Amino acid sequence: MAESKALSGDVTELAQLLLAQNLTLATAESCTGGMIAARCTDLAGSSTWFQGGVVSYANALKIDLLGVEPQNLEQFGAVSAEVAEQMARGALRSGQASVSIATTGIAGPGGAVAGKPVGTVWFASVVKQRTVSVCKRFDGDREAVRLQATDYALLHLINRLKSTL
Structure with a gap:
């Protein structure tokens, strides 16, 4: 229960930051398979700030x-x-949003290639027309990697939005 409270708190904070800056969000997800969008829409009233997402596996x-x-x-x-x-910029266009987040990675158990082990996830976000990308590596099985990537994506957006205040 404590975990789900923390996770919903992240979305609540994200929503508050987007609303305070009159911004809207769109997602482009590969390895997270729509989990970021699902987390956003778990929050009642998300239609005021969440435009939608593309799952492009x-x-x-x-x-x-x-x-x-x-x-x-x-x-x-x-x-x-x-x-x-490019996924993040495409999400802006397709979602007609002002902020985006994209994920692409290797959740496992297979799919690793040289230099890209299981758990490798690239994130890119566009906030106020500035694109930032970062690579993270997560441990655990497929579900653990996807959950950690989803959590990281939300926190990444929160931190980017806080830095623009």
Whole structure:
């Protein structure tokens, strides 16, 4: 129970920051599979600040729905700063939002490649037209990686929004 209280508190804080700055959020999720969007919509009244999200697990959807350039997928791979950043910018366009967060990673148990072990997740956000990306590595099984990535994405947004006040 304490865990779910903390998690809902993160969304409440995110909502307050977005509303205070008259901003709206859109998500682009791969490895988190819509968990960020679900967490946002768990909060009553989220329609005032949450526009929606795209779950783009397949590379074809990253290209078609979010505008990720095929050459970036080929050169850097789906789990990269370049792809995460393009996903975040695509979420802004498709969600007609002012803030976005994107996730792309390897939740496991398979999928690891050289330099990108299971638990590697790239995050990118766009806040006030500035794109920031960061790579994190999480431990645990598939569910643990996805939950930690979702938590990190929310905290990442909160910290970015606090820095713009």
